[in-house]
Amino acid sequence: FLKQACYGEHSASLYWVSAQARENAITVRDLLSDSLFGSVNGVHVALKQHQTDNNLDAYELEQLLSEIEYFWGRLSTRLxxxxxxxxxxxxxxxxxxxxxxxxxxxxxxxxxxxxxxxxxxxxxxxxxxxxxxxxxxxxxxxxxxxxxxxxxxxxxx
Structure with a gap:
């Protein structure tokens, strides 16, 4: 279940969403701080790495979700x-x-x-x-x- 949610061949997989978020972050790179850009990029890189080594567990997914929450929190405090x-x-x-x-x-x-x-x-x-x-x-x-x-x-x- 976890593997399908993260890497399944559908547009709602976490990997696909993280890739799109990374592309959007690159597009607006001049508007994001280094830590915000690093947060988006880090989630994508981690998911990409775990796709290759096939070693993503629920704990690491929780860490990635915390990173996403960090992004939203930092962004909302700046606006x-x-x-x-x-x-x-x-x-x-x-x-x-x-x-x-x-x-x-x-x-x-x-x-x-x-x-x-x-x-x-x-x-x-x-x-x-x-x-x-x-x-x-x-x-x-x-x-x-x-x-x-x-x-x-x-x-x-």
Whole structure:
């Protein structure tokens, strides 16, 4: 289970997400401190190393999750509570719900996180549709969560 969640051939694997986060960190490198960039890069490098040596255990995964929490904590303390900060907090809420769905698979553990997500979403967009995890299956919640940011970020077409 752990190996599939971390390295499975799907766009939600921790390795794939860390690779995308690293690419994003490279793109905005001039806006990140060395410690923030190092945090993102370190998680990706560690996951890449453990993919090669096939030696990732739950304890090391917990350490990597602590590093991700460090990143979010440092980033949120640097931002003034502006629209940019709300986008960061929205991303954090999405990631937290996604992680809990993958690890626990129980929607009843998400109620407080869903409240936070819905509050931020409604502040950022007039088009926000509330995320209600109790009304759907696990698969439906995962699919809904994957498209949540599109409700807030509307690209010109």
């Amino acid at each position: 003034v509570k502006s629209r940019a900060a709300q986008f960061i907090l929205l991303g954090q809420a999405i990631e937290m719900i996604d992680l809990k769905l993958r690890l626990y698979g129980e929607v009843d553990t998400l109620l407080e996180d869903a409240k936070q997500l819905n509050l931020l979403g409604s502040q950022l967009s007039d088009h926000w549709r509330a995320f209600q995890p109790l009304n759907h299956s696990l698969a439906q919640n995962m699919q809904t969560l994957a498209g949540v940011s599109a409700q807030v970020i509307r690209y010109a077409s």
